[in-house]
Amino acid sequence: MKKKWWQRAVVYQVYPRSFQDSNGDGVGDLRGVLQRLPYIKKLGVDVIWLNPIYKSPDKDNGYDISDYRSIQPKFGDMKVFDQLLAEMHRLGMKIVMDLVVNHTSDQHEWFKQSRLSRDNPYRNFYIWRDGKNGHAPNNWGSYFGGSTWEYDKKTEQYYLHLFAKGQPDLNWENPAVREQVWKLMRFWLNKGVDGFRMDVINFLSKAAGLPDAPNPENSEYANVEPMVADGLKLNDYLHEMNEKVLSHYDVMSVGEMPSSTPKDALQYTGLDAHELNMVFQFDHVTLALNDDPRLGKWNDQPIKLVDLKKALSKWQVALDGKGWNSLYWNNHDRARAVSRFGNDSPQYRELSAKMLATTLHMMQGTPYIYQGEELGMTNAYFNRLEEYKDIESIEAYHQIVDHEKIVDHDTMMRYLAMESRDNARTPMQWDDSINAGFTTGKPWLKLNKNYHEINAKAELKDQQSVFYYYQKLINLRHQSDLIVYGNYVELNPDDNEVFAYKREYQGQVLLVISNFTSKQISRHFEVPTTKSRLIANYDDDQGDRLRPYETKVYAY
Template identity: 65%
Template sequence: MTATHSFQDEVVYQIYPRSFQDSNSDGIGDLKGIQQRLPYLKKLGVDVLWLNPIYRSPDKDNGYDISDYEAIQPAYGDMTDFEALLNAVHDNGMKLLMDLVVNHTSDQHRWFQESKKSKDNAFADYYIWRDPVDGHEPNNWGSYFSGSAWTYVPARGQYYLHLFAPGQPDLNWENPEVRQSVYSLMKFWLDKGANGFRMDVINLISKPADLPDAPQAAGAEYGNVESLVADGPKLNDYLQEMNREVLSQYTDILTVGEMPGSTPEDATHYTNLDGSELNMVFQFQHVNLSPNPDARLGKWNDQPVKLPELKQAFARWQVALDGKGWNSLYWNNHDQPRTVSRFGNDNPQYRVISAKMLGTTLHMMQGTPYVYEGEEIGMTNVHYSTLDQYEDLESINAYQALVNDEKAVTPEKMLKYLSHISRDNARTPMQWDDSTNAGFSTVKPWFALNSNYPQINTKQALADQDSVFYYYQKLIALRHDSDLIKLGDFELLDPDDGDVFAYKRHYNGQTLLVISNFTANEVSRDYGQEHADSLLIGNYPDDQARVLRPYESKVYQFNN
C-alpha cells in the first residue's frame, strides 16, 4: 500500500470551541479566539482543525442539537468571523473540518416545528413518527442519554424517535427530501471553502425495518438500542449517494464517520480506499471497554481498563482495516475523559511521562491521529466531587437513573464514576497560562476551570523543552516524514502481557518496534531492541535497552 490520499499523511487537532479561547470577555470560547491561537497550532505541526458544532443551537447537548445549519451560534460570532477564521486557517497551511450532525436536529429546527403540527404538511415525514402501541411507546428502545427514546406529541397523536435527548429528534433518512436537504447544507459549507466533515453518529441514520424491540438486560428499564440501529440496512446506500451527489464534487475533502457499534468488517465498506464512501471511521471499541460486571451500569465505573483487552481492541482494527479501509487514532475527545487520567497516571510524579507514553503508543499505529485540545500539554480529568458541578446531560441523567430511580449505585460511588469517566472531564476550558482564568477569558468561564491550571498550561509547556507539547510536536513530525509509520502493517506482540504494550509495524523491508510500559513499575522485556538500527523516539533521556522504567515508551527502527 502506498500513500495515495492526503488524509493518510495528516494529523487532526480537535477544538471544542466553547472551551478553547474567549476573545470578547463573555466567558465563552469563540471563533475569533480560535483564530488568535492559530500560531500555536501551527507550531504544534497539525494539518487539520476539526471544530465541534458552531451552528445555531439551543445548546441542550452542547451544540449537537442544531436549529439552523446555515447560521453561526451567536456566542461564537457570526458568518464574517467564520470566513475570517477559515481564510486564516488556509493561510497557515491547515484545513478546517466541520462537524456534521444529521442523524438528528434540534426540536427547535423549523423542520421539526412544522413536522410536529400534523401528519399532512410538507415536513410531516422529515422525522420518525409512530402510533402508540397499547397506549404506550411504539417499542422498548432506550435513549443513549437514558430514559425512553420516544416522546409523545398530542397534536399528531404520535411518538417521535430520539436516540439521544428529547430535544434531538431523529431525521427520517428514508425520505429522499430529507437526504436532499442534508446534501444542500453540506454544499453550503463546502462552497464556502470548508475542507470536509466529521460526521456525528453517521452509522445510526439507517434504522431497521419495522423498528423491532431491542435486547433488554435483566433489570433494565429499556432495551439497548445500539445493537439494532448501528450499521443499518441502507447505510452503504446513503453514504454512496452522499458521496456521488456531494463529496465527489469537491477536491481533497476529508471525511470521517463517527460509528458507535460498528465492527471492523463493516467499516471496511464505509471507509474503503476507492473513495466511494468516507475516508475513515471513528470507532469506539477501545474507549468502550468497561470492567463493569453489572450491565445496568453501562460505561459508569472507576476501574482501570485491562491492558490485554485494550491491546486486542486496537489490534483488531489495525489488522482488519489494513489495505482495505482507514482508521482514526484517538485516546480522547469531547465525549471521553482525559487520556492521561484514564489510561495513564495523572499523579504529578508520572503525568508528563505517562502522557508521552500514551502519545507514542497511539501515534505509531496506522491511521490518522487526532489530538484533542489540551492533550498535547497533558491536561487531566477535573475530578469534581458534587453533582451540581456537572453540565453534561448524559452524566446528570445517568446519576438520576442509577442513583435516584433504580437505586443501582450509591451517590458517593456514582460521583466517583462521574469523576473518572464523565464527558465533562474533557470540556473544561483550555489552560493557556497561570493567570486568572488560565488565559482563557478575562471573566469567569462558562464552565469551571481545572484547579491544576497554574501548573499545567501551554505557557509552561512552551517554556520547557522536555514538555508533552514538544514531544507531541516530534511525534507529528516523525509521522509526516515516515511511510513506515503511516502505512506499515501491524503485528501485536505478547497480547496477554498485562504490563507492556508492544507491537511491530512492517513496510518495504523496514520494521518499527514500539514498546510501552503501562505501569509505574520497572520491568524488563527482550524484543531484540539491541539490534535496532536506530531509536526514533523515547520518553526518557537515555535508553537502557531491555529495561522499561515507569511509563517508559520507545520506538526502534530496523532497516533492510
C-alpha cells in the first residue's frame, strides 16, 4: 500500500454556527473558530473539516448555497477566512471544506436565470420536466418529506429537488455544470485548502429517463434512493473530477455516500481508482430502523450489537488493502454517539464515551471526531416541537403525524429526541457560565441543559476526562503503523455484548475488547504474557472479567 498523509491523520469536524460566537449575535462564526484553534490543536488532530460557510439563505443550515465563492456574512468575510486558513497552517493543521454540488440554493444566480424561461442558457443547469397527467413527473419522495418536484408557474414545468424545495438539483449531464464545479474547486484549492468532504456525492447520476421508483408500500411518495444513488455515470463524473482537479493537488477527498456498498466504494476509492480517497458509508448509523418503512430513520429502538459489528466489520474486511475507510460515530447529521450507541446516564456516560472512542479509533481508516464528541456531549432531548430548528425534523413531524398519521405526537417526539439532527447541533459546551461560553447573546439553538456538568473547561482540568482519553487515542495512532495499516480480524461476531477484534501488521498484533453493556460479564481471549495494555478506561486490569462499558487494548 502506498502510504498517504491522510491515512495517519485524525479529523475534527467543526459545525461553525454552533462552535463559538465572537460577536454576540447568537450564531457561531469564523472568528470564533479562530479563537478556539488552540483548543483543537491541544486535542492533537491533523485536519479540521469545516461545514459550509458559503453565502446561503439558510433553508438547510448552509447546505443551500447561493454563492460558492463568498462567505456567509453572519460567519464573517473572506479576509477572516484567509486569517483562519493561515493560522491553521501555522499550527500544523490542514483544512477540508464542504463541497455541496448535488444542488444549489434556489437563490443562486444560475437558478434565478434558469427559471426565467425555457430557453434561458442556464435552463439546462437544472433538471426541469413537464408534469404527467396533471401531477409531478414521477412518484419520487423528497428526503425532507413530500414530492421531489416543485411546480414553477412561470415556465409551467417542474424542477427536481431531492431535499428542500429551496435546493434544486444540478444537472450533471450538462458538461457546462461540471466545468463550473471544477472552477469553484480550483478557486478554493488555489487558496490553500487541503481537500473536500463532498455532500451526497453519489446522488449526482440519476436514473436515465427519471422513471417512477418501486413503491411496494403504496405510500404517497416512493423511496427515491434506488433511483439516484450510485448511478451509471457517477464513476465517469468522479474520474473526470480527479483528472481535471484533484490529481493536481496533494489533498484529501471524502465522499458522503448514502446506501453505497463496499463494492461501490471500491470503484470510487480503490487505491488505483483515481477518483476519491474514501467514503462516508451509512450502514452502521442507519441500523434499528422501524418495521414501518414509511418512518425511515425515525425510531427510538436500541441497536443490536451483532448488527453494529456486522455493519462495521463488513467495511473493514472489504476495503483492507484495496481502499480506505472513514471512521465516524456521529456528525452534524447524526444524533450524539454516546446517546445512540452508548449510555448517557451520569453513571456510565464517560465510560461508554471512552469505550466507543476506543472501538472506532483502533480500526483501519481515518477517524473523524465531531465537535463535542471529545467531551462526551449527549443528545439534548428537547420535549417541545418549537425547540427544534432542523428542517428535516420539522418536515418529518408534519408528514408522519399531521399528514399520514402513522404515529401520534408523543411517539414522534420520542423519535425526534433520539434521532433529530439538532441533537448534534446544540452549541458547543465550553464552560459552566451563561450559555456555556458559546455566546453573550441569545443562542440560535437552545443549549443542552447539562452544560453545567459537561463542558471543556471542566474536562481540561481533569486528566481522566473524555478529552484527554481522545488525546491519547490520537497520539497512539500517530505513533503506530499497526493501528494505521494493520488488517482487521473480527472475533466472536455473534456475541451481542462484547465487540472484539484483532489488528495484525508485520508480526505485531492488537487485541481490542469492548463491553457494550452496563453489566459485569466474563470473556476469555488468548493473550500472551508478554502483552502490554495500550489503553483502557479502567485503571486496573481484571483479566477475563469485564466491567460495565469496559474497553481495553492489548499489543503483543
